[in-house]
Amino acid sequence: MKKSKLHLQLVLMFIVTMAVLVVFSQGGRYFGKSYYETNSFDSESESFTSELSRYVLNPLTEEDLKEVLIVNDDEVEHYRTYYGSLAEQIQNIKDQYAGDLDAAQDADVKQALEQERDAKIEDIKKNFEDDEYVKSKIVTMKQKVVKEVLEEQNRNKKEFLNGYKNYAYQFQNEKTGESFSKGDVSKSSVYKDKFEAGDLPVVTHHINLYEYEHIGYLDKTYTIEKDLADYSGMFTIPKSLLAKTDYGENSLVFEITKYIYYLILLLGILSFVLLMSKLEPSKKPFLIDSQLRQFMERLPIDVAIAVTVLVAYIAMLFIESIIGSMQLLPYLFLDSHVNIFGDILVLFIGYGLFIVSVYFVVWVWERIRLQADLDKLWQETFLSKLVNASIAMFENRSMGLQSLILLLVVYLGGFGLAVVTLSASGEAFLLYVMLFVLFFMPALFIFMRRIGYLNRIMRHTEDMAYGRLTNDLKVKGKSPLAKHAENLNGLREGVRTSIQEQAKSERLKTELITNVSHDLRTPLTSIITYTDLLKNPDISEEERKKYIAILDAKSSRLKTLIEDLFEVSKMASGNIEISKQRIDLAQLLKQAVGEHEEDYAAAHLDLRVNISEQPIFAYVDGQKWWRVIDNLIVNARKYSLEGTRVYVNLKMNAGNAELTVKNVAKYELHEDASELIERFKRADTSRHTEGSGLGLAISQSIVDLHGGSMDVAVDGDLFKVTVTVRADK
Structure with a gap:
């Protein structure tokens, strides 16, 4: 009995709603008017006057x-x-x-x-x-x-x-x-x-x-x-001619439709009287527990209100469609081909949406009524979360302001597009509201929440920059911000690596002092020793000449060491000028290789050269670039295993000139490849070979001055140097 009463109440409320919508949507067109006062007839009569x-x-x-x-x-x-x-x-x-x-x-x-x-x-x-x-x-x-x-x-x-x-x-x-x-x-x-x-x-x-x-x-x-x-x-439409035209039928259809709307209005009034007198609706039958109600209860209160308004609006559109389709009812008596099954389906859908919207209204109102604490009610709203997210967003004022401007531009652009693209109708407004609620609002909330997350990451970064090591930052999701937070947490590992690099730097500094001292002391000791020997008046002329030759060689050796040391120091400080010209690197390499072919043959090394037949031009300082090539070729000759091959290649690669020198080392390469470029570093750790140990360091500095790159790679006993510089077409 209670369910029957509830259904009757819903039907009466539906009729009342239809009556109200009839008054607002069709009353101005039909109530108190005839067919000859309609817009369609006015348009046709104006057309007649114009053509007449x-x-x-x-x-x-x-x-x-x-x-x-x-x-x-x-x-x-x-x-x-x-x-x-x-x-x-x-x-x-x-x-x-x-x-x-x-x-x-x-x-x-x-x-x-x-x-x-x-x-x-x-x-x-x-x-x-x-x-x-x-x-x-x-x-x-x-x-x-x-x-x-x-x-x-x-x-x-x-x-x-x-x-x-x-x-x-x-x-x-x-x-x-x-x-x-x-x-x-x-x-x-x-x-x-x-x-x-x-x-x-x-x-x-x-x-x-x-x-x-x-x-x-x-x-x-x-x-x-x-x-x-x-x-x-004047012009008239005589009654005698009415039967021969469509006006008679149109007028009859208009009158029938008008009285249908009068009937709906009368039923609406009667339904309203019954609801207010005999069938007073109550909230209790609507407050049933269901999955749909639980879903609505889980939604923030303002979102639940928005969903209710949206469903009610859609229901109103369906009801308006039903009201409009009632204009076809008179044709059932005039034309048997009128199909009303689609309209019946729309009627049932509209009625179903109307019932759902009534339930939603009761549930939302009851939820608001039971929450007496307005502050707590505010905290349950999506809008409050949006405000909190915006506050977090503006913790960094500059980024927050820029993001807000961007959001406003995107929003206004989308709104303008909707206004321009769609006509000003109920359907257009419905589409815009749906897009706003379903896409823009969640996107806005997510965006502001991520800005707040970014501000916390920045604050965490600032603390670490000043040496204040904080706890790990919480990683949320897989977004770029989460990745950044994960990287920030990995900074402690970076600090550890930095300490290791600092220790390595101290070690290399100590080795540099030791190696410089050794390489300078060795020829200097020989000079002092043989100078003392020359002071002996009893030595023979042959011995004297021998000692002088040794002194000359050691002096030259010492001079070369000091000059190389000064040169690499100047390059490292940037206190050196280069004069760039358009140079054919292929021709320069051929000349350098030609000067060392006999030395390679004497060292029992097979020099394999692969140079492009076409010129390879680049803007470089010819003298200094010659030094790079010469250092690499000489370095390969000194440290290559006897009886092996040395490969020298020059080619174009992605717009760059690429020089590669590869050889098999005669000494075991225990060093890290990057350390071999350090000053006074040699593959011959016993330092028995000639050379200053500055060749690769000088070459690296020259290449850097030209904006190029030099990479050193070690694979077992294979030693490879690759020099790259921008080519000129």
């Missing part, structure tokens, strides 16, 4: 079209040069007939073609010689156009008279007394419209010559206005 004025009362005449026949100089010139200059047109005619003349076998046919061609050429020549000749042609074409315009007007007039047989009219020209009439306007009529002198508007005729002539010689539009200020009269 255009084709019957004051149509175009030959006199009106006299100005069309006037030919000016511009039209003559346009006609004359339409297909080009005189020479171009003559050549064009000749080209047109050339193929036919060549193919013609019969002499008479050929003669006829030539005469036809010559006649056209003479006509073209005359066009360029005689303006009057051209004008006569244009006038002939315009006369044809005028004839077509008048014929078209007569056809339109016949169509008008046939199309409006149900109308009777009587008009008179007050100035000339000329009368125009059809039917009897004094008979009983269902509609009458009177016009005083000056009521009829001016009729404008637009005549485009090109639309009629279809060739292009004539391309001009004439505007002719026909004044109807002196015409007065």
Whole structure:
């Protein structure tokens, strides 16, 4: 019994809602009005008046079209040069007939073609010689156009008279007394419209010559206005003609529809009275526990309100559609082909959505009523979370402001697109609301929450930058911000690595001092020793010469060490100038290799050179780049295992000149590859080979000065150096 009462209450509320919507959506069109007061009939009557004025009362005449026949100089010139200059047109005619003349076998046919061609050429020549000749042609074409315009007007007039047989009219020209009439306007009529002198508007005729002539010689539009200020009269729709037109049926349909809406309004009033007196609705039957209610309870209160409004709005649209489709009901009695099954389906859907919206309204209202604490209610809203997210977003004011501007631009752009693309209708508004609720609001919340997360990451980073090691930052999700937080947590590992690098740097510094001391002390000790030996007066001349030669070699060795040390120091400090020129690196490498071929042969090494046949140009300091090449070739000769091959390659790679030197080391390479570039580092850790240990360091500095790169790689005993510099095309 309770369920039946609830269903009855819902049905009555649905009827009341329909009645209210009928008043607002259809009341202005139907209540207290007839079919002849509708917009559709007004549009047709205006069309009748316009066509009557255009084709019957004051149509175009030959006199009106006299100005069309006037030919000016511009039209003559346009006609004359339409297909080009005189020479171009003559050549064009000749080209047109050339193929036919060549193919013609019969002499008479050929003669006829030539005469036809010559006649056209003479006509073209005359066009360029005689303006009057051209004008006569244009006038002939315009006369044809005028004839077509008048014929078209007569056809339109016949169509008008046939199309409006149900109308009777009587008009008179007050100035000339000329009368125009059809039917009897004094008979009983269902509609009458009177016009005083000056009521009829001016009729404008637009005549485009090109639309009629279809060739292009004539391309001009004439505007002719026909004044109807002196015409007065009336037109009617006699009752006697009503049965022969659609107006009778349309009027009947309008009246039936109007009374259907009156009936809905009456039922709405009765339903409202019953609800307020006998069937007073209560909230209790609606407060049933269900999964849908649980879902609504889980939603933030403001989101639940938005969902309720959205569902109610959709329900209203369906109900309005039902109300509009009731205009088809009269056709059930007039036309058996009307299909109402779709409308019945819409009715059930609208009723279902209406019931859902009623439940939603009761649930939301009860939820608000039970929450007496407004602060707690506010905290349950999505809007409060949005405000908190915005506050977190503005912890970094600059980033927050920039993000807000970006959001406003995106939002306004989307809103403008919706306004421009969609018409101002209920469906358009519904679509926009759905997009706003389902996409924009969640996106805004997620974006602001991530900005707040970013601000916390930045604060964490600032703490670490000042040495304040904090706890790990919580990693949320797999977003770029989460990745950044994860990287930030990994900074502690980076700090550990930094400490290791610092220790390595201290070690290399100690080794540098040790190696410099060793490499300088060795030749210096020899110089001191052999100088003391030379002081002995008892040594032989042969021994003296030998000691002097050793002193000379050691002095040169010491000088080379000191010069290399000064040079690498200057390069490291940047206190050196380079003079770049456009150099052929391939030719430079060939020269360098040529100087060391004998040394390689003496060292029992097989030097394999692969150089591009084409020049490879680059803007470099030729002298310093020679030093790079020479250092790499000499370095390979010193430290290569006897009997092995040394590979030297120069090629283009992705717009760069790439020099590669590869060799098998005679010494075991215990060092890290990157350390071999350090100053005074040698593959020969016992330091028995000649050399300063600065070759690779100097080469690295020179390459850096040129904006290039030098990579050293060690794979077992294989030693590889790759030098890259930007090539010039």
